[in-house]
Amino acid sequence: MKKLMSLFIAGLLSVSLVGCGAGSGGGEQGIKGTPTVAEEGVEVSQEHPLVIDKEAKTIKVYATVNGKYTVEPTRHGLNFSEGKYGDQALFTSFANPTNFHDAMVEIGGTPGNNLTPDTAGQQIEGSDVDVTVTWDGAPKEFTMSEVVNDSTGKPIQYKFGGNRERSIEAFTGCLACFDSCPVGITSNSSHMQGEFANKEVEFRGNKDVLPADGTPVVVTFKLS
Amino acid sequence: MGSSTRWWKGLLGLLNAILLPTIAGLGLASLLIQSTWLDMRADLGALSPTFVIFAVIIYLLNQMYQLDRWTYWENKKVVWLILLGALLIILIVNRFDWDALTIVPASTLRDGFKLTFLTLNQVNILLIVLLVLGAVVSWQYQKIKLHKMGRKIVTKKQRTQIALLLAVAFVFVLLYLVQPGVRYFVNEASAKLASADIEAFKNYLQSFGIWAPILSAVLMILQSVVAPLPAFVITFANGMLFGAFWGGLLSWSSAMLGAALCYWIARALGRPVVEKLVSKSAVDWTDKFFDRYGKHSVLLARLLPIVSFDLVSYGAGLTSMRFWGFFVATGIGQAPATILYSYLGQTASGSVKILFWVFIIVICLAILIAAWKKRSSLLHN
Structure with missing residues (x-):
């Protein structure tokens, strides 16, 4: 009897809780992670990780070097630290990819939005973007091709892929991928979608050029 | 050693x-x-x-x-x-x-x-x-x-x-x-629950109108008799749902009813039935407690959150203690904890509310598992 009553009350409470869950609405659909709206006229830093210059058509992103990917291969160039794959990129960014996307549009970029998860073998489209990297004590602004070793030797050519909605949905945190990507905001058009997964190419940070693990860097995106 | x-x-x-x-x-x-x-x-x-x-x-x-x-x-x-x-x-x-x-x-x-x-x-x-x-x-x-x-x-x-x-x-x-995907899903689901569903749950229960406090009182009385939930859980919930004053009053009065019921069950049906309800060792423990603290036992037990509410009520029913003495001591003794838990319930932040409901779910699951295990062992025997 006692157990029966226990079960009854436990069941009653559980049903109440389930009923509550079923009846309530979800949160508003929008940006995921901490927003980092692009700022203008400030120095790029960890506190101001996304700085836009509309006149010069550039966006600067604050990031740090992940030394692991100067040894192991990766397909993630620059990822938001709060994203699902924040630890899997050569550069760990502190800028939200959605805000980064909107900043790209603000400087006049045209998103390609031509890839989906089912378009393997195709190339990303959109505005051409020059990507450079520098840090305190660096002798110059290095191009992405100079700081990344592409096993096929092709030069890295970024395009503004777009993918705003899919980027929010998947929240991988990708700002810049090393092969054509249906999720990353920008990606390398020199390699078709799926080439890294198919082991046709590998990317590693160039440890002869890049500073030590954890060093802050500034990644600059400029519309060509 | x-x-x-x-x-x-x-x-x-x-x-x-x-x-x-x-x-x-x-x-x-x-x-x-x-x-x-x-x-x-x-x-x-x-x-x-x-x-x-x-x-x-x-x-x-x-x-x-x-x-x-x-x-x-x-x-x-x-x-x-x-x-x-x-x-x-x-x-x-x-x-x-x-x-x-x-x-x-x-x-x-x-x-x-x-x-x-x-x-x-x-x-x-x-x-x-x-x-x-x-x-x-x-x-x-x-x-x-x-x-x-x-x-x-x-x-x-x-x-x-x-x-x-x-x-x-x-x-x-x-x-x-x-797996970052799984982690993100769990974190996101928890955050959504924290931000929205507690209010929805409150509204859901309040949609029962007069039946909400009646349900709460029935739960409180039932927990007094069969002890599947700690009383403070219901008191806390009442504080959240009906506010510190009305929630506290509801908890206090329904707990009084539950205590009286336990007292009269023990008085009417005697030790063998109480031993079946709360176990022989628990009744033995109550005997020692009452021997030690005499007429102040009930008041003391009500003030101590670690002492089981219904156990003391049953124990009092098995002694020569008069009902009104027991009833008044229970009323005074349980008041501080009732006020505290009701107030905490009313003022609980979102995260505390979440922890509270998680606590309830865990208790419910524990009860279900314990009941299932007991049933299995009985069947096995």
């Missing part, structure tokens, strides 16, 4: 359960990182903390129950296998390359334990200390045979049940810590 020796042995055992699984996790992660497919989808460094969590749980369980065969990392051969195996794997997969050796293992360990405030050089020093300390602790552990088994003997069926529970928990923790 002196208490200081026992303390030292316990500490060594715990250290052993932390160091060796850390190294084992790192060795396995180093191997799995070689699969780019896995490395791009999983935080493999989290294998070490996952192993540590479960080694510590098993170690602690082993202090209570005789599960000694599960502490594999205490076996001499396994210790050497872990230490040498991990070292060899790390050397081979990093192709004996100095740069790789100083970057990849340290980076993996740092990501796994979220030691992002440390540089790779600092993690490398930590890693060397870990390896040396791991070897020394294991060596000492073997030498002094500090193996301390729990006193409680468990049946094969109970061992299987514990193993099953641990295996399920291991899979969940592993997926949560290692």
